[in-house]
Amino acid sequence: MPYRHFNRRRLVAVATGVVLTAGIGLAVPASAFAQSRAAVPATTTATQTPLVVNARWGGHCTYDRLVIDIKGYIPTTTVKRVSELRYDGSGKLVPLAGRYFLEVKLTPAAAHNDAGQSVYKGPKLQKIYLPKLKGIALTGDYEGVVTFGAAFNTYPNYSTFKLHNPERFVLDVKHWNVC
Numbered sequence: 001m002p003y004r005h006f007n008r009r010r011l012v013a014v015a016t017g018v019v020l021t022a023g024i025g026l027a028v029p030a031s032a033f034a035q036s037r038a039a040v041p042a043t044t045t046a047t048q049t050p051l052v053v054n055a056r057w058g059g060h061c062t063y064d065r066l067v068i069d070i071k072g073y074i075p076t077t078t079v080k081r082v083s084e085l086r087y088d089g090s091g092k093l094v095p096l097a098g099r100y101f102l103e104v105k106l107t108p109a110a111a112h113n114d115a116g117q118s119v120y121k122g123p124k125l126q127k128i129y130l131p132k133l134k135g136i137a138l139t140g141d142y143e144g145v146v147t148f149g150a151a152f153n154t155y156p157n158y159s160t161f162k163l164h165n166p167e168r169f170v171l172d173v174k175h176w177n178v179c
Contacts, residue, residue, distance in 0.1 A: 050075045050167075052111045052146045055122040057133055061179035064133040066150060066171040068106070071119070074162045075109045077169050081156075085149035088140025095125070096135040098151030102158065103139075104171065111141040131175040132156060 050072035057066050082103045085094035111120035118141075125137045132152055140147035150156075150171070158173045 048072055049144065050106070050109050051113070051119050052106060052109050052141075053119055053121060055136060055138070055148060057128060057130065057136065059130040059133075059178075062177050063172045063174050064130040066104075066133065066136060066148075066173075068104070068148065068169045068171075069122075070106075070109070070167040070169065072167065074164075074167050074169055075106045077160070077162075078105045079103070079158065079160055079171060082149075085137060085139055085151070088142045088145070088147055094137045094139055094149055096127070096137055096149065096151040098134050098153055100152040100155055102150045102152070102156060102171070104148040104150065104169075106146045106169065108144040109146040110144065111138065111146050131178055132173045 050070050052068060053071050054069040055066065056069070057064065059065075080103055082101050085096060085101050085103065086092060087094060112118050120138065120141070122138070123136065125135075127135045132154065133150060134153055135151040137149045137151075138146075139149045150173075152173070156173045158171055160169070160171050162169055
């Protein structure tokens with residue numbers, strides 16, 4: 001008899017624990033969940049793809065600058081020297097004059113919204129008359145990768161960095177002092 005009584009107590013204790021554990025999860029109001037989600041900035045959520053919205057450039061005394069404006073967080077960005085520029089997908093040659101080229105890839109990123117409409121307002125192919133930078137092209141917006149190409153007549157010595165508020169990626173190409 002005492003053994004049977006002990007098993008019943010254990011069973012009641014375990015059942016109570018299960019019910020309380022399940023009840024705690026149900027007791028959290030939906031508004032608390034929404035508030036906890038609202039506390040996380042939308043720009044830092046991993047599910048929201050950053051949008052590339054513009055590319056612009058400017059000449060300075062000792063460098064030319066290319067700036068890529070981004071809505072959301074700055075994605076991983078790589079810059080590499082390539083022998084020629086080609087459009088992603090088609091593989092067609094990009095018609096930018098130059099002897100040296102840099103390819104800038106942002107991933108994950110998109111230049112279009114979820115409906116497929118372009119959010120990119122910058123130039124798609126632009127000849128530029130700066131000491132080093134001679135042209136830029138949007139060469140791809142495909143499968144979470146946005147690609148740009150930059151053309152130069154002489155070997156580009158460059159540096160990159162990120163700026164915030166608003167978010168932007170910067171490529172500086174050094175040249176002789178023109179001021």
